[in-house]
Amino acid sequence: MVVPDVARGLALLGIAIANLPTAWLTPGAPEAAFFGSINNVFDQILVVASAMFAHNRGLPLFSTMLGFGVGLIAMSLWRKQFPAKRARQIIIRRYFFLAIFGAVHLIFIFYGDIMFYYGLTGIIIGLLLTVRDKVLAVTSYVVLGIVTTGGLLLLVWGLLSGTDMSAVTEGGRIEDFDTSSYLGLLGFNAVTFVLNFLSYPVYILGYAPIMLIGFTWARRGVLADVPAHRKELSFWAVIGVVYILGIGLPWGLAEIGVLPRELAPTFLTTNLFTGGITGPALLAIFALALQPVQERADRGPKPSVWLQIPMALGKRSMSGYLFQSLAFFVLCYPVALGITPESVSAQVGLAFGVWTVSLILAWLMEAVNMQGPFEKMHRRLSYGSTLQPELHKKGSNKK
Incomplete structure (x- = not known):
């Protein structure tokens, strides 16, 4: 499918832009430096764009x-x-090893790792495998609704009271480690x-x-048949536009x-x-915008090259994510090169450059039909030498 791979590939760009100033340039510091120094109009444009489309996007x-991927695996099984x-x-075995990957990554390379938590949550989703989609959807919407409503009430309270919320984002500093x-x-x-x-x-x-x-969307075929689910997808698209304009834009403008x-x-x-x-x-x-592309791909013709390239990275998103970590570790951490770009433009430029290199590497692997190295390692640990899930455990006498 076109949409999942494009989404993963472009999500890695957002993660790179968000992680560089908040994590890679500030190990041990509070997660407060969401942007670098603002020196010109171009920096200002990048701040607003990052607030709208990168940070927590x-x-x-x-x-x-991740949930969508678990759903695809479930449907395949x-x-x-x-x-x-x-x-x-x-599924539990697969995401157990993802959690192990994440723990190793977190402890030895990047304290901001997400794979460990993805692995744990993938295990939980695996345990819910036979729960009906309707039950899972209702539960998801209720919890998400409560969290979102609470956050928006906090926004209203902050705006009306004028309370300084900078302490919320500046908490959690760990002072006792020399990360040099x-x-x-x-x-x-x-x-x-x-x-x-x-x-x-x-x-x-x-x-x-x-x-x-995402898990229920995969099981229900939401992205596989966009016209049949256009109303639901349009509802979500409107939510996204309203949120980005209502929260991200004023944050950037402030x-x-x-x-x-x-x-x-407050907006942060x-x-x-x-x-x-x-x-x-x-x-x-993405699903609504790329529907014509997906329909053409379903009939046989490949998407244009400008989509095939991010798709190649999306297929190798774990390798792309870990490549970012290795690159930023070498470039930015004081134990290596210690490069610390200060301006917003320099930071976004470095993040974009690292993402672009990962894009090129993924495209080269796609050209020679090569799996991402970490995807292949993960499949080997999860499924064994066949790299495919088997109906019976090894050693079973069942036929």
């Missing part, structure tokens, strides 16, 4: 696609007549891992609902001084708490 879209118990075992040495960085990452694991229930509230929405600067922390906080809702919304926008 790529991660929710990626999260929705159903079509191959895997019994529910065996299908559940396969790799040993200190390992210590910081390990402590962060423990703290993040303890806060996993909060993560569940924010992102598990959109993963379940950051550059067009709106009162003291409003920026709201975006942190409620931006997950943009995951399904952005996926719906």
Whole structure:
């Protein structure tokens, strides 16, 4: 399918732009530096664009696609007549190894890893494999509705009261580690891992609902038959546009001084708490926009090259994500090159450059029909030497 691969490939750009200033340039610092220095009009444009389309946009879209991927695997196993118990075992095993990948990545390279939490949530979704779509959808909408409503009420309260919310985004600093040495960085990452694991229930509230929405969309064939689900997708697309214009735009305008600067922390906080809702919304926008392309692809003709390239990265999204980590580690961390671009333009330019290199590498692998290295390793651990799920466990005498 065109849409899932394009969505994953472009989500990685949003993740790179958001992660560089908030994580790679600030290990051990509060997650407050969402943007670099603003020196000119071009910087101002990039701040507004990043507030609207990057910060807490790529991660929710990626999260929705995680759930969608679990749903595709489930449907594939159903079509191959895997019994529910065996299908559940396969999915749990697959996402257990994703969690292991994430834990290693988090502790040894990047404290802002998401794969560990994706793996844990994938296991939970696997346990819910036989629950009806309607039950999962209602649960997702209720939890997402409560979280979003709470965040919007916080926004209204902040705007009306004039309360300074900068303390919310500046909390969580860990002072006791010298991250200029790799040993200190390992210590910081390990402590962060423990703290993040303890806060996993909060993560569940924010992102598990959109993963379940992606999961049910895959099982219901929402993206496979856009015309039949146009009303639902349009509803989500409207939510996305309203949110981006209502939260992202004023946040960006406050950051550059067009709106009162003291409003920026309020909109930033709201975006942190409620931006997950943009995951399904952005996926719906992609589905509606690319419907003609998908219909042509279903008839046989390949999409144009400008879509095939991000699709190649989307097919290798784990490798693309880990490539970002390795590249930013070498480029930005003080234990390596220690490059620290200051202006918004320089930061976005570096993030875009790293993403572009990953794009080119993925396209070259696509040209020679080569799997992403980490995808292949993950399949090998999950499924064994065949790289495919098997109906019976190894050693079983069942035929």
